[in-house]
Amino acid sequence: MPWWDLGSLSRLKNFSGLFQNKMQEVQLGSHTVRSHGMTVARTHMHDWVILMLLGLIVVILNVIHPFYRFVGKDMMTDLKYPLKSNTVPVWAIPMYAVALPIAIFFIVYFRRRDVYDLHHAILGLLFSVLITGVITDAIKDAVGRPRPDFFWRCFPDGKDVYDQLGNVVCHGKKSVIKEGHKSFPSGHTSWSFAGLGFLSLYLSGKIKVFDRKGHVAKLCIVFLPLLFASLVGVSRVDDYWHHWQDVFAGGLLGWGPYAYFQVLEESRSVTQAATIVNGSNVQVTEARVENQEDETSIHGCMGLSLAHNSGSALEELESGRR
Numbered sequence: 001m002p003w004w005d006l007g008s009l010s011r012l013k014n015f016s017g018l019f020q021n022k023m024q025e026v027q028l029g030s031h032t033v034r035s036h037g038m039t040v041a042r043t044h045m046h047d048w049v050i051l052m053l054l055g056l057i058v059v060i061l062n063v064i065h066p067f068y069r070f071v072g073k074d075m076m077t078d079l080k081y082p083l084k085s086n087t088v089p090v091w092a093i094p095m096y097a098v099a100l101p102i103a104i105f106f107i108v109y110f111r112r113r114d115v116y117d118l119h120h121a122i123l124g125l126l127f128s129v130l131i132t133g134v135i136t137d138a139i140k141d142a143v144g145r146p147r148p149d150f151f152w153r154c155f156p157d158g159k160d161v162y163d164q165l166g167n168v169v170c171h172g173k174k175s176v177i178k179e180g181h182k183s184f185p186s187g188h189t190s191w192s193f194a195g196l197g198f199l200s201l202y203l204s205g206k207i208k209v210f211d212r213k214g215h216v217a218k219l220c221i222v223f224l225p226l227l228f229a230s231l232v233g234v235s236r237v238d239d240y241w242h243h244w245q246d247v248f249a250g251g252l253l254g255w256g257p258y259a260y261f262q263v264l265e266e267s268r269s270v271t272q273a274a275t276i277v278n279g280s281n282v283q284v285t286e287a288r289v290e291n292q293e294d295e296t297s298i299h300g301c302m303g304l305s306l307a308h309n310s311g312s313a314l315e316e317l318e319s320g321r322r
Contacts, residue, residue: 058130061138067142186236186247189250203222
């Protein structure tokens with residue numbers, strides 16, 4: 001064996017040894033918060049800065065006044081529903097849409113000891129919820145659609161007053177009136193689908209729902225977060241805080257991006273598979289062409305030899321006849 005082959009073989013053995021050591025470290029759970037937590041956080045420092053900016057934008061969008069849309073007397077027919085309290089209070093949204101998924105992420109971490117999975121899951125969840133919150137609150141402030149209970153927010157005593165243009169002149173509490181112009185889209189629904197939808201996809205990956213082994217119980221576990229998010233949306237209509245269009249739009253905002261990226265990933269996978277298949281077909285075609293050329297050359301040589309042999313045989317026959 002040449003000396004350069006011995007060197008390549010030794011380097012290959014060293015590389016395989018390092019790879020096995022790394023795999024053993026992963027299997028032993030060496031990627032913990034204590035050992036690799038600061039490294040992971042430092043690597044994704046810019047992502048956390050963007051998250052803080054998104055949180056600040058959400059606070060600003062909730063503080064500013066929404067657009068006060070014209071509301072005439074003839075529009076009050078669909079806005080006279082009773083003013084009720086929330087079945088799902090506002091403080092409960094971060095509990096089930098953020099805190100609950102993070103608690104599940106930590107349970108998975110304590111079983112697998114993988115800080116990368118924990119960090120990326122929390123980072124992805126927060127990005128999902130905060131981006132959805134920014135989009136939802138921005139649309140709320142820009143549209144300013146009155147809620148179904150807007151009449152009782154504007155006129156708590158039941159006596160409606162309008163100006164010369166026919167627009168309402170509200171004499172209710174300012175904060176209640178301000179909240180009455182934030183009907184479209186539903187923030188409860190969008191936040192619920194953003195947080196619980198992310199949890200549903202996370203669980204589907206961890207318990208391997210689509211492994212084609214026929215475990216229907218896994219699907220039930222994955223659908224539970226989505227069912228809860230749907231019931232939250234239904235409660236918003238039952239409480240007369242939102243129209244059904246608001247809830248539908250909120251569900252699309254919370255869940256729509258997942259479907260889009262899933263389709264994008266599937267199309268990308270199909271494209272990569274087609275590229276691989278086309279590349280293999282090209283290689284097979286080239287191999288066939290080479291084989292055909294080899295066969296042609298072989299057959300050509302065989303044809304020449306056969307022709308030479310047949311020619312000599314004919315000459316012998318003719319000479320015998322003569």
